[in-house]
Amino acid sequence: MRILIADDEAMSRKMLQKTLERAGYEVTAVGNGRLAADQLCPADGPRLALLDWVMPELDGPGVCREVRKRKEQSYVYMVLLTSREAKEDVVAGLKSGADDYLTKPFDREELKARLRTGLRILNLEDRLVEAREGMRFQATHDGLTALWNRGVIMDLLGRELDRSRREQVCTSLLLCDLDHFKSVNDAYGHLAGDDVLRETAKRLLASVRSYDFVGRYGGEEFLVVLNNCNPACAFARAEEIRKAIAQTPVPSVSGPIPVTMSVGLLLSQDWGRLPVKELLAEADAALYAAKAAGRNCVKVASPRISSPDSDSQDHESVRARR
Amino acid sequence: MPKAIIDLTELLERVENDRELIRDLLLIFKDEFPGRLQALRDAVDSMDGRKVAAEAHTLKGMLSNLAANSAAGAAARLEQLGRNQEASEFQEACASFENISKELLLQLDTCMAEVCG
Numbered sequence: 001m002r003i004l005i006a007d008d009e010a011m012s013r014k015m016l017q018k019t020l021e022r023a024g025y026e027v028t029a030v031g032n033g034r035l036a037a038d039q040l041c042p043a044d045g046p047r048l049a050l051l052d053w054v055m056p057e058l059d060g061p062g063v064c065r066e067v068r069k070r071k072e073q074s075y076v077y078m079v080l081l082t083s084r085e086a087k088e089d090v091v092a093g094l095k096s097g098a099d100d101y102l103t104k105p106f107d108r109e110e111l112k113a114r115l116r117t118g119l120r121i122l123n124l125e126d127r128l129v130e131a132r133e134g135m136r137f138q139a140t141h142d143g144l145t146a147l148w149n150r151g152v153i154m155d156l157l158g159r160e161l162d163r164s165r166r167e168q169v170c171t172s173l174l175l176c177d178l179d180h181f182k183s184v185n186d187a188y189g190h191l192a193g194d195d196v197l198r199e200t201a202k203r204l205l206a207s208v209r210s211y212d213f214v215g216r217y218g219g220e221e222f223l224v225v226l227n228n229c230n231p232a233c234a235f236a237r238a239e240e241i242r243k244a245i246a247q248t249p250v251p252s253v254s255g256p257i258p259v260t261m262s263v264g265l266l267l268s269q270d271w272g273r274l275p276v277k278e279l280l281a282e283a284d285a286a287l288y289a290a291k292a293a294g295r296n297c298v299k300v301a302s303p304r305i306s307s308p309d310s311d312s313q314d315h316e317s318v319r320a321r322r
Numbered sequence: 323m324p325k326a327i328i329d330l331t332e333l334l335e336r337v338e339n340d341r342e343l344i345r346d347l348l349l350i351f352k353d354e355f356p357g358r359l360q361a362l363r364d365a366v367d368s369m370d371g372r373k374v375a376a377e378a379h380t381l382k383g384m385l386s387n388l389a390a391n392s393a394a395g396a397a398a399r400l401e402q403l404g405r406n407q408e409a410s411e412f413q414e415a416c417a418s419f420e421n422i423s424k425e426l427l428l429q430l431d432t433c434m435a436e437v438c439g
Contacts, residue, residue, distance in 0.1 A: 008380075009383050010350045010354060011347050011350050011354075011383075011384050011387040012383055012384075014343070014350060015337065015347065018343050022338065054376070083383055083386070105386040105387060105389075108336065108338070
């Protein structure tokens with residue numbers, strides 16, 4: 001565990017450093033409060049600190065106050081170490097944000113015991129953060145594929161569309177559907193079907209840029225949001241995705257399974273300020289068009305595809321045959 | 323024989339018998355003490371209670387670290403006088419501190435030889 005020692009008095013610094021190194025800590029020692037705050041405030045700074053009270057530039061309580069101003073970073077456990085013993089000093093030190101208080105000359109065993117208390121608190125914080133992050137992940141990701149879940153991908157799409165309209169750039173959305181997925185489940189079993197979904201997710205993620213979004217939209221449907229992606233680039237990316245799925249059979253518990261994917265591609269710039277739901281309906285229409293065209297292909301949603309009334313009947317019949 | 327200002331037994335216990343660390347501490351002390359003492363004298367001469375308290379506080383810490391308890395006590399007295407702005411007592415308390423310090427400095431080399439062989 002890393003620990004910061006801040007003491008302007010060289011002998012104290014040396015003794016503390018030696019004592020703590022022997023106890024297994026990785027020690028950084030500084031000679032004034034300003035340097036201490038600069039070390040402790042960044043997110044990757046030490047999370048344990050022993051601070052002298054009286055120091056040049058910034059005193060120990062001043063360091064505590066600066067560190068406590070940070071909101072998002074991990075907790076820093078700070079112990080004030082000083083020869084001030086008066087009750088009002090103890091109160092002032094703790095009020096500044098210190099967690100504990102030790103008087104000089106320090107007792108080695110007491111110091112180590114108090115730091116162990118600090119470690120227990122930091123470990124507890126780590127466990128709580130881990131649990132919170134786990135819950136946050138569960139609430140935002142699909143349990144099977146670990147992609148964004150439907151609620152989140154829709155939210156991300158909405159925000160991305162707002163941004164692209166503001167900046168007058170194009171967001172592309174790809175509604176992707178595995179072809180004949182029901183037959184995969186029927187022929188190879190549901191565990192193999194799960195393998196196909198997981199592998200599809202992996203291939204989708206590998207086919208997009210780090211700042212694009214991929215989510216599980218429904219059973220075997222995926223939504224990909226390509227941020228700031230012009231039409232040529234979006235169509236090329238959609239083709240790459242389609243090929244990435246079709247090129248190699250998916251390894252599964254029941255052996256390799258050949259799969260293909262149909263893609264409905266929509267370019268936001270062609271659709272003005274249509275609401276998200278309606279854009280998705282248009283992307284869906286393009287997806288149906290891809291299914292109707294024999295599957296394993298990409299169709300671009302354009303007002304031409306969705307406008308004729310007769311098309312919607314075709315879409316319904318394709319939906320039934322998916 | 324004058325009384326030992328540094329309680330070597332206590333010091334050894336405090337540093338877990340690390341004689342090399344004691345040597346380092348003594349060297350730091352020898353290097354820093356004269357400057358700190360001069361700063362205390364200047365503060366006393368200026369009759370500035372706040373400065374007297376601050377300088378005496380630092381010296382108290384250094385001496386405590388060396389287990390030089392009587393000297394640390396003399397520094398603590400000066401610190402308190404400084405905090406209380408009892409300027410009339412500064413000179414006498416400083417002289418008393420300097421007397422102990424002189425003896426301490428005389429004993430440092432002996433202590434170093436004893437510790438490091």
